[in-house]
């Protein structure tokens with residue numbers, strides 16, 4: 001009975017070895033000559049044991065050893081033996097050589113010496129030894145078996161080199177103490193590890209069911225990481241433990257990133273607004289007091305003519321805040337009214353106000369009563385002090401873009417697509433073309449970030465303006481000198497407007513000119529808007545797409561068509577009130593309040609994380625990634641975060657060659673960070 005089971009093991013072993021190894025041999029052109037490479041120590045018998053193993057199959061090895069032996073002999077005949085020697089073992093090699101030529105004359109064996117120019121391996125720089133070993137292994141194209149003939153560090157280098165350049169596997173023969181002699185074969189323990197086994201382990205790991213639940217696509221270089229590093233990336237999560245948020249944010253800031261959904265007009269930040277206001281006032285020599293008195297008059301508040309600009313601005317701020325609704329409710333109209341009274345342009349009136357207000361006053365005007373969930377309309381109101389109410393001069397536009405890009409560069413954003421509607425910035429005498437040229441020239445000065453622009457049309461604004469923006473996008477996308485700087489078109493604005501398909505006729509010239517399209521849809525509006533954006537308007541990306549979660553079939557379609565979703569966690573949370581698992585882990589949560597990002601990822605949809613309006617949401621891309629994790633039950637693993645970042649680069653509106661070039665750089669950077677163990681803990 002025992003005999004049968006031993007035979008069975010024997011057969012299984014043989015089968016396994018021969019099948020897996022033959023596959024490799026066939027790939028290498030049916031090689032039958034085996035080459036053994038091993039370090040040579042002071043005991044030449046260790047090498048002779050290997051040669052016996054291949055050339056004297058009838059010796060009385062134990063059954064397990066015989067199984068391995070049969071499998072290896074089925075692969076081919078041992079023809080070459082490479083011994084790595086040092087000056088100390090050079091004489092051992094000569095003895096070995098003469099013994100082999102006597103004993104194995106008929107076996108046609110070729111013995112090669114790889115002489116390391118070292119007195120002994122223990123006294124040399126390891127680097128040089130490794131380099132020499134790697135070079136030797138690289139030179140053998142087929143049939144290589146790595147064997148352990150002593151000198152452990154050399155054997156390790158050999159195995160590493162074998163894994164890198166290819167080998168059949170690793171063979172070792174060990175004997176119990178006192179039985180190291182050649183004639184003690186019965187007691188030898190033979191161990192054989194085919195290379196396929198090692199590679200399969202990695203393959204098995206990558207195919208684990210838990211990984212299948214995620215998109216099995218990440219930065220290419222991550223797949224060659226050691227298994228423990230991969231494991232760490234998959235197991236360590238961010239966005240769960242508040243005490244770690246600072247460290248996690250630092251890790252996110254260091255990673256290279258792409259921001260695909262970022263509005264120029266959303267770059268409203270109190271300090272910046274004050275600086276721009278002051279610059280506009282100084283440049284045009286505006287009489288701020290006149291503008292402020294006109295504002296008081298438009299607001300119908302008493303105006304104390306003895307007050308200076310700061311005093312007047314404070315009265316205006318107080319009046320705006322005391323009105324009950326959001327302080328900036330109807331602010332654009334207010335600027336228009338004051339403009340008529342003062343004979344200044346509305347943006348000039350605004351600049352006068354901003355130059356006279358302190359940062360904290362501007363802050364109060366923007367965010368008063370805007371904590372927690374707010375309507376989209378209110379969200380937009382926060383930005384009323386900036387955007388088209390301010391960006392009407394070269395300086396204002398330059399200052400805004402410079403501020404935005406400097407912030408992005410500070411957190412290692414490597415690629416950004418900035419959205420704007422240039423026609424909205426032409427009230428100070430600039431043409432739409434001027435605006436685009438100013439933006440492109442300003443962006444060019446920032447060499448560490450690749451900047452592209454998306455021209456944005458608005459659904460609820462006059463159609464004439466939409467047409468003008470479509471034409472502008474086409475002319476800039478085609479203009480040789482600005483090639484690629486305008487990379488796409490976005491249709492934004494009120495989602496409640498019925499019939500997205502109506503816009504098809506306006507967007508048609510974009511299709512004729514092959515301009516890439518992204519559309520704001522399903523942010524607060526219905527799922528049907530996403531369908532129309534895809535089917536009627538040919539969107540390749542969807543801005544926000546929060547309502548997609550309500551339709552599984554549409555989710556399938558979006559996934560299969562490779563349509564990317566541009567999610568903006570803080571903005572989404574502000575307008576839709578998603579549950580924050582990091583801050584309210586125990587609070588019961590309505591399923592409709594679960595942020596859909598993770599569900600989209602698990603479904604295989606190309607999710608990207610973006611900022612939307614950096615100023616209005618008071619955020620950065622790194623903070624958005626952390627926020628995405630906080631809005632996800634259990635957080636996001638580092639692997640998932642890298643996936644989100646990769647999706648951003650992948651969904652960029654860039655020509656393939658440029659995208660590849662960028663990918664190469666970024667992939668290398670991410671790999672470097674992960675390999676060097678630059679994780680959150682460091």
Ligand SMILES: [Zn+2]
Pocket residue numbers: 261263520543612
């Ligand atoms: Zn947006």
